[in-house]
Amino acid sequence: MAVREVLTGPDISRALQRMAHQILERNRGPDGLVILGIPTRGVPLAGRLANAIAGIEPDWQVALGQLDVTMHRDDLARLPTRPLGEIALPADGVEDATVVLVDDVLYSGRTIRAALDTLTGLGRPRAVRLAVLVDRGHRQLPIRADYVGKNLPTAAAERVRVFLTEVDGRDGVAIEGPEQ
Amino acid sequence: MKHLLSAADLSREEAVGILDDAERWAATQGREIKKMPTLRGKTVVNLFFEDSTRTRISFETAAKRLSADVINFSPKGSSVSKGESLKDTVLTLGAMRIDGIVVRHSACGAPYQIAHSGWTDASVVNAGDGTHQHxxxxxxxxxxxxxxxxxxxxxxxxxxxxxxxxxxxxxxxxxxxxxxxxxxxxxxxxxxxxxxxxxxxxxxxxxxxxxxxxxxxxxxxxxxxxxxxxxxxxxxxxxxxxxxxxxxxxxxxxxxxxxxxxxxxxxxxxxxxxxxxxxxxxxxxxxxxxxxxxTEQVANGVAVRMAVLYLTMTGSKE
Structure with missing residues (x-):
């Protein structure tokens, strides 16, 4: 198996810093922002993104949470039973907020579809945006990301692996694929 | 976990896992929209050969909050009152491609029999069998x-x-x-x-x-x-x-x-x-x-049954 390291730890930090600026630019400041990470690796990424935003806008009241989407997935009958994760919202919820969903890899778009359905049950945000560390293409649904760390053209047979210190002990993004 | 037949079958890790899941389902029950699409397209039959109010309604509520279709069965007004056997009743349900059977029966071991006799592929959840298990x-x-x-x-x-x-x-x-x-x-x-x-x-x-x-x-x-x-x-x-x-x-x-x-x-x-x-x-x-x-027991019953239906009825067959 061929493994290609495409992002290093510093690359990830720079990408998140840029995405934080983009989020603030588009939102015209930090008002009403709620950052929600999708388990597993979206959660630490959301934490880092919230930190980066707070670093730029020190007055921002950090609104960070996590959104497990298992209950709304469309592949529950196809895969082994998945453990449920936690849903944790900031104290003020998502009502009329600008929610930024954070995930590690955007691929088929089905996780984000489930996340949008999950959000519907929790309140009515003013807007929902999507931030992903890696967009690897091969979408199966009409979904796109608003903030992308890196666009990675991949073949469907390849696998994108994201490593984060909080979960895996190190930072990095690699593509695994069959030998050329 | 394909079936839940006896509390004695659960390991500590499985039992704690179900209770943790039940807490997560309970959190969904405080929302404005209590219904999740998790079991959409699945059919659950409440096969109650013994009278019950809270257990049957609790299972029915749990299944409906998970978007499953629920069919209630009671022996009065069914072919059981004409003498149909448990086997024929379950074979009938199997032919209708039921996904889950919640069974209460006065005979100890009836849920085990339904789960392991090859009469049906459905997941079986024991809702009380005789003096045996609940x-x-x-x-x-x-x-x-x-x-x-x-x-x-x-x-x-x-x-x-x-x-x-x-x-x-x-x-x-x-x-x-x-x-x-x-x-x-x-x-x-x-x-x-x-x-x-x-x-x-x-x-x-x-x-x-x-x-x-x-x-x-x-x-x-x-x-x-x-x-x-x-x-x-x-x-x-x-x-x-x-x-x-x-x-x-x-x-x-x-x-x-x-x-x-x-x-x-x-x-x-x-x-x-x-x-x-x-x-x-x-x-x-x-x-x-x-x-x-x-009354808390009743409320928690819905969450626990949501957790059990989720665990037994999702996941690919092998």
Whole structure:
């Protein structure tokens, strides 16, 4: 198996810093922002993104949470039973907020579809945006990301692996694929 | 997990996992939109050969909150009253491609038979079989106890070191059997209290303490959770069925009255699986008082059953 390291730890930090600026630019400041990470690796990424935003806008009241989407997935009958994760919202919820969903890899778009359905049950945000560390293409649904760390053209047979210190002990993004 | 047939089948990790999942499902029940699409397209049959209000409605609520289609079956008005056998009834359901069967039956082992006879591919959940098992009741009791008796974050926690005292008609009680299995698995100490006539043969082989006198049990092993069982008159021939001299004497010796209620430790909770015989095994001040968690048990029942239906009915077949 061929493994290609495409992002290093510093690359990830720079990408998140840029995405934080983009989020603030588009939102015209930090008002009403709620950052929600999708388990597993979206959660630490959301934490880092919230930190980066707070670093730029020190007055921002950090609104960070996590959104497990298992209950709304469309592949529950196809895969082994998945453990449920936690849903944790900031104290003020998502009502009329600008929610930024954070995930590690955007691929088929089905996780984000489930996340949008999950959000519907929790309140009515003013807007929902999507931030992903890696967009690897091969979408199966009409979904796109608003903030992308890196666009990675991949073949469907390849696998994108994201490593984060909080979960895996190190930072990095690699593509695994069959030998050329 | 394809089926849930007995509380004795669950390991500590599985049981704690179900309780943790149930907490997550319970969190969805406080929202404006309580219904999840998790089991959309699945069909669940409530196959209840015995009467039930809360268990059937609880399973029906749980399945509907998960977006499953629910069909209720009772023997009255069905072909069972014409003499159809359990096998033919289940074969019929199997032919209709039912995904889940929630079964209550007066015969011990009927759910096991349905699950393992090859009559159907459906997931089977035991909702009470004879005097044998009622695993979701034990799970909802454990969830209720964990919420009250474990401090801080309950997730991942068991009932280690807590004392559960189960009082009353142990002989006819599947709730007691399931409870002893599950509470022991979760690390709790269990006491059974009953007159000798209402203790099953071989109870000394069970993994728990047995008392014949309620006041002695409350003194020797003060409970953190006191579970009053229903006196199952329908399984007895007359008023006391010869199991005890009179309802008055039973209430005096084994009922939770105001005097015994006052003796309990300040943190002790009182559980009852329902339906309650007020004035017999439990007095109204105990049933309605601040220690009573009877209505919480009902609410937690829906969450536990959502967790069990999710675990048994999702996942690819092999």
């Amino acid at each position: 695993p979701t009741q034990a799970l909802l009791d454990a969830m209720t106890m964990r919420r009250h008796l474990v401090e801080g974050d309950v997730r991942g926690q068991d009932l280690r070191g807590r004392r559960v005292t189960i009082v009353g008609d142990v002989l006819h009680s599947r709730v007691a059997r399931s409870g002893v299995n599950l509470f022991r698995t979760l690390g709790a100490e269990v006491s059974l209290v009953a007159p000798a006539t209402l203790l099953p043969v071989g109870v000394d082989g069970w993994d728990c303490d047995v008392f014949l006198n309620l006041d002695e049990a409350l003194d020797v092993a003060p409970p953190d959770a006191l579970m009053m069982l229903r006196v199952q008159r329908e399984r007895m021939s007359s008023a006391g069925g010869g199991f005890f001299p009179s309802p008055e004497e039973y209430a005096r010796e084994y009922g939770l009255d105001t005097r015994r209620l006052a003796r309990l430790a300040s943190h002790t909770i009182v559980l009852h699986p329902g339906p309650m015989n007020r004035g017999l095994e439990i007095a109204s001040p105990a049933a309605d008082g601040p220690r009573s968690v009877v």
